Amino acid sequence: xxxxxxxxxxxxxxxxxxxxxxxxxxxxxxxxxxxxxxxxxxxxxxxxxxxxxxxxxxxxxxxxxxxxxxxxxxxxxxxxxxxxxxxxxxxxxxxxxxxxxxxxxxxxxxxxxxxxxxxxxxxxxxxxxxxxxxxxxxxxxxxxxxxxxxxxxxxxxxxxxxxxxxxxxxxxxxxxxxxxxxxxxxxxxxxxxxxxxxxxxxxxxxxxxxxxxxxxxxxxxxxxxxxxxxxxxxxxxxxxxxxxxxxxxxxxxxxxxxxxxxxxxxxxxxxxxxxxxxxxx
Numbered sequence: 001x002x003x004x005x006x007x008x009x010x011x012x013x014x015x016x017x018x019x020x021x022x023x024x025x026x027x028x029x030x031x032x033x034x035x036x037x038x039x040x041x042x043x044x045x046x047x048x049x050x051x052x053x054x055x056x057x058x059x060x061x062x063x064x065x066x067x068x069x070x071x072x073x074x075x076x077x078x079x080x081x082x083x084x085x086x087x088x089x090x091x092x093x094x095x096x097x098x099x100x101x102x103x104x105x106x107x108x109x110x111x112x113x114x115x116x117x118x119x120x121x122x123x124x125x126x127x128x129x130x131x132x133x134x135x136x137x138x139x140x141x142x143x144x145x146x147x148x149x150x151x152x153x154x155x156x157x158x159x160x161x162x163x164x165x166x167x168x169x170x171x172x173x174x175x176x177x178x179x180x181x182x183x184x185x186x187x188x189x190x191x192x193x194x195x196x197x198x199x200x201x202x203x204x205x206x207x208x209x210x211x212x213x214x215x216x217x218x219x220x221x222x223x224x225x226x227x228x229x230x231x232x233x234x235x236x237x238x239x240x241x242x243x244x245x246x247x248x249x250x251x252x253x254x255x256x257x258x259x260x261x262x263x264x265x266x267x268x269x270x271x272x273x274x275x276x277x278x279x280x281x
Contacts, residue, residue, distance in 0.1 A: 026115075027100040031123040032093035036086060039229040043236045047086075052235055054083035054250075054265035056228050058094070059281070062258030063132065065101040065112055075109060076139050077116070078131040083265060085126035088228050094120075095257040109134050144276030146200045148178025151214045158215055161222040163233060167215040170206040170242035178202040179210065181217045182278075184251060187224045195227060197253035198278045199234065202271065205244030227253050231263040239267075246271060252278035 023030065037047050045051060060077035067073055077098075081088065097119070106112050109132055117130040133139040160167075184199040199217055201208070216237070220230060235249045248266035250273040260281050264273050 022096065023100040024103040025100060026104045028097065028119040028122075030093055030097040030100060031119060032090040033087035033123045033125070034090055034226075036088055036228070039225070040232065043233060045232070045236065050084055051239065052083065052232070052265040052267060053269050054263070056081040056083065056088065057262040057264065059255075059260045059262070059277075060094075060098060060258060061255065062095075063098055063101065063112075066103060066105045068105055068107060070105065073106075073109065073134055073136075075112075075132050075134040076141075077133075079116075079120060080129040081120070081124050082126050082128075083228075083263075085124040085128075087123065087125050088226065089120065089123050090226075091259055091261065092257070095259060098258075142276050143279045143281065144274070145279070146178055146180045146198075146202075146274045146276075148180055148200070148202070150181065151179055151210045151217075152181050152183055154211055154214050156211050156214060158218050160215065160219045162219060163223055163237070164216060164219040165237035165241055167212045167219065168208070168237060168241035169212050170208045170244070172207045174205055174245070175207045176204040177207075179208065179213060181214060182280075183214070183218055184220060184230075186220045186227075186230050187222070189224045189226050189229075192224060193256075195253055195256070196280070197227075197251045198280075199251050200249070200273065201234075201238065202248040203238070203242070203244040204246040205242065208238070208242050208244075227251065227261045228263045231265055235265040248273065252281060254278070254280045 058079040063075045063077045064072055113130050113132040117128060120128040180198060180200040182198050184197045186195050188195060231249055231251050238247060246267050248271035250264040252262045253260055
């Protein structure tokens with residue numbers, strides 16, 4: 001696969017929801033890219049004028065290959081796909097691709113890292129940063145909570161389970177704060193399987209009504225959309241209805257198939273997410 005290879009873009013054509021025989025030798029053709037612009041058009045986001053910067057952070061926990069003597073190596077992986085890449089990579093195809101290394105002999109961890117980086121970059125249409133750490137190096141993973149306030153304990157009634165941006169509102173003096181919720185649930189665009197996560201909103205501007213924000217987060221509960229698309233929808237809706245001067249939105253979704261996905265979008269590059277993983281990851 002190379003950057004000039006014709007690509008399919010429709011999620012309905014992907015391997016999601018299909019019975020697939022696992023390949024255990026290197027198969028980069030398994031990667032299935034999907035054009036980001038298909039969903040961005042729904043939000044009025046122009047390809048040449050993105051209203052945000054950011055990235056999609058993938059953590060991979062089931063990477064393995066054989067060394068030159070046939071002995072298995074296991075590793076953790078971290079992939080950072082830039083938000084301005086023209087394509088996202090469908091998660092099941094990434095899982096199948098990573099599993100295709102299982103019986104592949106490779107010279108070193110750095111060779112595997114370079115191979116994965118090249119393949120993911122070709123699929124995404126932009127440079128993907130890849131970090132690969134064999135477990136023998138004892139990598140550390142830290143969980144935690146955002147430096148902010150959780151809105152989940154608000155005593156409110158909710159009866160809307162499709163995105164309800166009209167619930168969002170902000171007023172009053174400018175504040176700078178971080179609000180988060182563990183109640184984010186959306187569903188896979190193709191299979192309808194649930195995706196669970198924590199949503200974090202960091203902003204500077206008129207105070208966002210917390211009850212309205214919680215209603216809005218919960219309104220994704222029956223919504224079908226990929227992780228990255230949900231976060232871009234949240235960013236766009238908060239910008240449109242709350243008008244913050246600065247905004248960062250990120251979600252930390254729980255693991256499925258050895259992968260967790262953590263999209264991040266911000267109004268400018270100076271805003272960064274907390275590095276700690278969500279406790280359920």
